[in-house]
Amino acid sequence: MMTNFRDAILSGTKAAAKLHREFHHADAVKALGGGVDVFGATINLGAVLIFRPLEGLLGACIPGQNPGVMISTQRALRIQRFTGAHELGHVVMRHELKIDGEEILARAPSQGGYDLQEIEADAFAAEFLMPKWVFQAHARRQGWNKESMEDPCVVYQMALRIGASYDATCRALNRHSIIDGSTREKLLRVERKRIKKSLLGDVAVENWHRDVWLLTERDEGTVIEGQPEDCFVLRLRERSSAGYVWNFKSLQEAGFAILRDTRDIPSPETAIGGVVSRLLTLRRDEPDLGELSVEQRRPWLKTGAPLSKFQLKYDLLGKEIGMPRAVRRQLTAA
Structure with missing residues (x-):
């Protein structure tokens, strides 16, 4: 039984680590990148998860044999994820009925001074979403x-x-x-705006709430999860001196708008093997789920294997609404 906030923090942290091991979350992140699948874990534990507009609230947990978790649709996906992890903590540790508001975003478990079950759920959420x-x-x-x-x-x-x-x-x-x-x-x-400006350079955007992803060959084969209006800066190595160039036609066909396309050419003293950096800034304004795939080849050679390919999957559907996407995928696969 918890008697102080240190016990609560330890209990919540241990519970999160145990769930990671049971669901092999580390293997999934190592293979595909991305974050810990908090909504999938909630569903796999048998809880009923739903997203609804909640005025003045972020989430709620209803205990029972088949516990229920409700999360607000009025906040961004990253806030939904933290709220989901907090409510999942209540489920895992069999807490009483909990209704949570903005306060769960402002406090830190180490501060103590509030309900021990809430401290336990906060510690669980922090460790579950952001383990070392x-x-x-x-x-x-x-x-x-x-x-x-x-x-x-x-x-x-x-x-x-x-x-x-x-x-x-x-x-x-x-x-x-x-x-x-x-x-x-x-x-x-x-300031976050300063970070985003440094990535976008002279590309102008209507607002600075959108995120800016820097993607390189190191992101090959991963899955990224973002918002519909996010911007992307692709930085790919190109052997243009040997006639090889990246073909981005597939991105335009997939609905991405190319905002800037440049090459960063090194000085003769530092150039190695004629490799330059191709920098492409793009975005799409509509929600979408798909695969980004481009090839580097000599334009006059239409057949044969390309010199290199860059592929990743993306989920730009944004925040969850109604039935969780994890449930829809399960129903589609059934």
Whole structure:
């Protein structure tokens, strides 16, 4: 039985780690990238999950033999994910009826001073969505190290890939002792608009709420989950001096608008093998689920294997509404 907030934090953290092992979440992230599948885990535990407009609330958990979880549709996907993880904590630890509002976003479990079941659910959510191994998996894939986490642009890209907010990612990196408290505060002071502008350069956008993904060959074969209006900067190595170029026609056919297409040509002193960086900025404004696939080949050779390919799957449907997409996929497969 919990007697203090330290016991509650330990209990919630252990419960999250146990669920990761049961559902092999680490294997899934290592294989496909992305974040921990919080909604899939909720459904696999037998809970009824639904998304509805909740005025003034983020979520609720109704206990029982078949517990129910309700999450608001009035917030972005990353907030839905954190709310879902918090409510999942209530389910896993068999808490009483819980109705949660904005307060779950502002508090930290280590502060204590509130209901022990809420502290337990907060600790569960933090560890479930942002365990240390999820940062390590993405760092290995991207070639990032501990020093990289001092760069706000890198931390922002990490946050996008794990499906968490920038602020929550900074705090989790500090919680796992990947960065110190001073670095955390320095990162939190960086304006998100400044990070996005540095990625987009001279590309103008109507608003700065949209996210900006930087995608490279290291993202090959992964799945990214974002919002319908997100922007993407593809940075791919190109052997244009040997006649090989990337063909982006398939992206336009898939509904992506190309906002900028440039090449970053190194100086003769630093050029290696005639390789340049092809930089493509694109976006699509409609929700979509599909695969991004482009090839690098000599334009005059229409057949044969390309020099290289870049592929990844994307889910740009945005926030969940009504029946969870995980349930719809199960029904489609049945």
